[in-house]
Each structure stands twice: as C-alpha cells, then as structure tokens.
Amino acid sequence: MPDAFTTRILNIATGTDETVTDLTHLCEQFLRETAAGRDGLLHIFVPHATAGVAVIETGAGSDDDLLAALHTLLPADNRWQHRHGSPGHGRDHVLPALVPPHATLPVIAGRLELGTWQSVCLVDTNTDNPDRKVRLSFLG
Known part of the structure; x- marks a missing residue:
C-alpha cells in the first residue's frame, strides 16, 4: 500500500507582476503520482508571508477581478506600517489575512x-x- 502521507515542494516563478x-x-499531476486511486485530502500551503491560495474560476476574468478587488481593499500606497521593499509593500503582508x-x-x-469552474490558484x-x-x- 502506498504511503498514507506524501508531500512535494513546487517551485513557481510568478515574475515581477501581480499574478494569479x-x-x-x-495538483492533479501530483495526485496521479501519489494518491493511487485513494480517497483523502490534498493540502496546499504557501510558506510565504505575502502570498495566498484561492479556489476560484480562472480564464473568464475572475482572476483579474480578484486582483482588482485586492487593489481596492489593499491599495499599494504608503499607508502601511510595514515599510520595506516596494512602495505599498506592507499591503502584501496583509494579503494572507484575506x-x-x-x-x-x-x-x-x-x-x-473541484466544482465545474473551480481552479486552485x-x-x-x-x-x-x-x-x-x-x-x-x-x-x-
């Protein structure tokens, strides 16, 4: 029987633009290689203080809408107490709360x-x- 718990680290290049x-x-490839047809749970974790995981629709504009909503909720300006990095970077440290x-x-x-239109992002x-x-x- 395959191991009951398997983990893997992915390296993702997100570039220098805000992105979803x-x-x-x-995730599906990982499960094909490890789940062996079993029921269970997939846990996705980002070990960064300035990134998150969302289950949303992509490709129909929802990913852009999410970034636009985050701009409204968390403007990239100098209001933030956390002030290293790019101007407004403090908001990136608030992102994981949302x-x-x-x-x-x-x-x-x-x-x-997943639901029909859901993606892991x-x-x-x-x-x-x-x-x-x-x-x-x-x-x-």
Missing part, C-alpha cells in the same frame, strides 16, 4: 474534487519576490 497562477494541473496561505480539498478515488501581489514555493501534501 493556476496550480490545478500541477487570501489564506493554505487550502485543503477533497480527493475522491485519486482525483481532485496561487495569489501573489508581491512584485519583489518572483520565486515561490508551494507545498502539496496528500493524506489518504
């Missing part, structure tokens, strides 16, 4: 159980850090 990066295909750095999703028969507004790590863990 779809990780769904990488877009948490983790998500736990059901896996049924080795497949990620890395949300990164920190233009100072173009390289991110994402930990995928399967418990089943």
Whole structure:
C-alpha cells in the first residue's frame, strides 16, 4: 500500500507582476503520482508571508477581478506600517489575512474534487519576490 502521507515542494516563478497562477494541473499531476486511486485530502500551503491560495474560476476574468478587488481593499500606497521593499509593500503582508496561505480539498478515488469552474490558484501581489514555493501534501 502506498504511503498514507506524501508531500512535494513546487517551485513557481510568478515574475515581477501581480499574478494569479493556476496550480490545478500541477495538483492533479501530483495526485496521479501519489494518491493511487485513494480517497483523502490534498493540502496546499504557501510558506510565504505575502502570498495566498484561492479556489476560484480562472480564464473568464475572475482572476483579474480578484486582483482588482485586492487593489481596492489593499491599495499599494504608503499607508502601511510595514515599510520595506516596494512602495505599498506592507499591503502584501496583509494579503494572507484575506487570501489564506493554505487550502485543503477533497480527493475522491485519486482525483481532485473541484466544482465545474473551480481552479486552485496561487495569489501573489508581491512584485519583489518572483520565486515561490508551494507545498502539496496528500493524506489518504
């Protein structure tokens, strides 16, 4: 029987623009290699103080809408107490309170159980850090 707990670190280049990066295909690939048809849970964790994980629709504008909403809620200006990095970088440190750095999703028969239009996404507004790590863990 395969291990009940398996984990892997992904290295994701998000670049120097604010971005919503779809990780769904990488999550599905990880499960094909590790879940072996079992039921369980997929946990996605971003070990960064300025990034988060969202389950949203992509490709129809929702990813851009999310970034626009974050601009409204967390303007990139000098109001923030946290003041190193780019102007307004303090807001990036508030982001994980609104877009948490983790998500736990059901896996049924080795497949990620998402709704029709749902995708697993890395949300990164920190233009100072173009390289991110994402930990995928399967418990089943």
